[in-house]
Structure formats: structure tokens, C-alpha cells
Amino acid sequence: MPYIDAALAFALSMLAIAIFVNNLIIFVIKPRKKRVMAQAVRHFAENELLNVFQRECEKLKKSAPGITSSALLASLTELQQNLLKNSSGQSPAVPRGDGTNEIQIKNIRGEDIVSVPANELVNLIKRSAFGKLLVAEIGDQAELVFDSFFNKYEGVRAIFRETTRRYATQVSMFAGVLVALALNINTFTLVTVYIGDPQARSAIIAQSESLVLEAQKAIIADCRAKPAAEFDACLENSLVTKETLERQKAQLAEMIPMGWNGKTLQEIAASFKSTICDQFLYYFLGCFLTGILAGLGTPFWFDTVRSITNFTRAVSGKSPEPTTVDRPVTTTQ
Structure with missing residues (x-):
């Protein structure tokens, strides 16, 4: 043959x-x-974070009126602005997860963060000042907001990953x-x-x-x-x-x-x-x-x-x- x-x-x-x-x-x-996935975080923070939250506000404002708190929106806006402060854009900026809205671009080993899985980003948001305030205002229904963040960011990542x-x-x-x-x-x-x-x-x-x-x-x-x-x-x-x-x-x-x-x-x-x-x-x-x-x-x-x-x-x-x-x-x- x-x-x-x-x-x-x-x-x-x-x-x-x-x-x-x-x-x-x-x-x-x-x-x-590394550059593309850093852009995914920036795109989510700039174009999706507040929009997702506002949609959830419309859904939950009757069952959880605390979600319309001006302090809550101000805290999320602060978190958003901090996420966009990483001017280099070479590494994703993510919440520190230490009860503040401060950000980090390096992991615990001091290395640049290369990419941020959706579950990790949402967990950091949960532990931020915004996340803690959200739980304090609406209790267990905060998980619905966090789930919406997860789904939207995962969709954004899928687009950038395919690129x-x-x-x-x-x-x-x-x-x-x-x-x-x-x-x-x-x-x-x-x-x-x-x-x-x-x-x-x-x-x-x-x-x-x-x-x-x-x-x-x-x-x-x-x-x-x-x-x-x-x-x-x-x-x-x-x-x-x-x-x-x-x-x-x-x-x-x-x-x-x-x-x-x-x-x-x-x-x-x-x-x-x-x-x-x-x-x-x-x-x-x-x-x-x-x-x-x-x-x-x-x-x-x-x-x-x-x-x-x-x-x-x-x-x-x-x-x-x-x-x-x-x-x-x-x-x-």
C-alpha cells in the first residue's frame, strides 16, 4: 500500500x-x-457593570427597596472608576477584596495578573466595600446581582477569548x-x-x-x-x-x-x-x-x-x- x-x-x-x-x-x-484579557475586564467595568446593576435595580426595587440607595450606587461608581484607573492596561485591575473599593493588578506573589476568571472577579466584588454594602442593604437577594455580574462578565470574556x-x-x-x-x-x-x-x-x-x-x-x-x-x-x-x-x-x-x-x-x-x-x-x-x-x-x-x-x-x-x-x-x- x-x-x-x-x-x-x-x-x-x-x-x-x-x-x-x-x-x-x-x-x-x-x-x-495578556493584553486582550486585560481589555475584557476594562470593557466589563466601563460598559457593563453599571448597566447590569441598574437592570437588577428595576427587577428588585419592590422586593428589596434598599437596592435603590444612593450610597450603594455611589459605592459601585467608585469601584468602577478604580477598576478603570489602571492606565497601562497591560494587566487587569481587580478589587482587592479587603472590604474597600481599592484595586490591585498583581497577585499575592507580586506577579502581574494575567487573566481573571468570572468566579474570581465576582468573589472579589463580593468582598469589596460595594459588595458588603449591597448585602447589608438587600440581604440574600444580593446573590441575584452577583449572579448577573458573573453571567455578563463570562459573556464578555467569551468574546475576547475567541478573539x-x-x-x-x-x-x-x-x-x-x-x-x-x-x-x-x-x-x-x-x-x-x-x-x-x-x-x-x-x-x-x-x-x-x-x-x-x-x-x-x-x-x-x-x-x-x-x-x-x-x-x-x-x-x-x-x-x-x-x-x-x-x-x-x-x-x-x-x-x-x-x-x-x-x-x-x-x-x-x-x-x-x-x-x-x-x-x-x-x-x-x-x-x-x-x-x-x-x-x-x-x-x-x-x-x-x-x-x-x-x-x-x-x-x-x-x-x-x-x-x-x-x-x-x-x-x-
Whole structure:
């Protein structure tokens, strides 16, 4: 089954490139995500906080007349203004939760706050001067107001989180193209080599088990593949070093027909290119296609490898081996 094996070898190549690109873009995404999620808090404070409270006032003014207290509105306004005082906007400003309406932009370890889950922000509001005054004025019905804050802020976060996800996908494809151009990883060359060279096919298929293990780690690190409840913590805790990238780059060079010095690559290129225009099109289009395909992400190519592997085993009369190809399970908090 040379063509099926060639398809598997190609999918494994894309998986290896996607793993490398996924780790590479973490350096770009984390600062961007920090800015975007800080904007989510500011947007909530500026555009939603008072509006939500005023809607709850209309709902509860008969059963809990204390909610219309001018002191309560003044306290919430003070909290809102404090939340908007963080002029840098690089870290979210949140209530201290110490019975005042003061804010903080660093956690208890003195690190900048990267993101604020909805339950954490609402708990801090509860422990602010406004939160304590609200409970004093309307008692248990204050929970209805806090729940409305939670739901609205979670909706705002979902919008800003999706912005980060789309940005990550765009950066992934752009980075994939740059990596392919720099390292001369050409889709046309890969397909030609894997169809015509059994040894090249066997070499990368022999690495499939280690690639699957690497992919499982990469999927765990690929925050776009995480449930919403885990997205923030995943991106905040992503740790990729330059040494990791250098190691993966070296592994790519060993497994995949790529680079600039290989005799086989030069022969394949020569068979396709007769003019300068042909040379440019072969190099640019092939590498561009590699980058776009790799930018589809580790989870996509992991599933593709799994599907081809299961199809191959089905054709040969063997049952699939889920222990070697299943994606790691993630749980929603």
C-alpha cells in the first residue's frame, strides 16, 4: 500500500511541523492574550457593570427597596472608576477584596495578573466595600446581582477569548509559512519523496509512536484545543524554552526531507524547475502550502494520523490500537 503509506508519512510530517509551530507561537500569543484579557475586564467595568446593576435595580426595587440607595450606587461608581484607573492596561485591575473599593493588578506573589476568571472577579466584588454594602442593604437577594455580574462578565470574556483563539490560528499559519520558507520544507517535495522512496516512507513511519507521544504533549499545550474553562490557565502556564525548539528543529531535519543541501531535494527541484519563474513558484508555493497545512494545528493532524492508521489496520484485518493513537482526555472544570 505505497500510496496509503505515503499519505501516512505526509500526515506524520505535517504533525511534526505543527508541533514545532505550536510551540513557537506560544512566545507570541502569551503577551497578546495578556493584553486582550486585560481589555475584557476594562470593557466589563466601563460598559457593563453599571448597566447590569441598574437592570437588577428595576427587577428588585419592590422586593428589596434598599437596592435603590444612593450610597450603594455611589459605592459601585467608585469601584468602577478604580477598576478603570489602571492606565497601562497591560494587566487587569481587580478589587482587592479587603472590604474597600481599592484595586490591585498583581497577585499575592507580586506577579502581574494575567487573566481573571468570572468566579474570581465576582468573589472579589463580593468582598469589596460595594459588595458588603449591597448585602447589608438587600440581604440574600444580593446573590441575584452577583449572579448577573458573573453571567455578563463570562459573556464578555467569551468574546475576547475567541478573539485570542482566532489570532492564535492566524499566527500559527503565518509562522508555519515562515518556518517552511526558512527551512525549505516543500509540500511538493514531500509528496514526491514519499511516493517514490520506500526508505523515506519507512523512516518517518518508524517514528510514528514517538511523534504521537509528542503530539499528545503538544495538544495539552495547544490552548486552542482546551475547553473554555481551562483556556486561561493553559496559556498562562505554557512553558516552552528555546532549547525545546532547537531540539524539535533537529528532529525535523532527521525525519523529514527538508533543507537546502540534500542531493535528493536538489534533483527533485531540478526536475520541476526549468526557468527562474518555475523555480520561484516551486519554492514559494510549495513552502506556502506547507505552512498553511501545518497551521491547521496539532489536533487536526493528530486526528488525520489516527484516521489513516485505523484505515490501514482495517484494510489489513487488524483492529485499531486506541492506546497509541487516542488524543489525551481533557476535562472541563
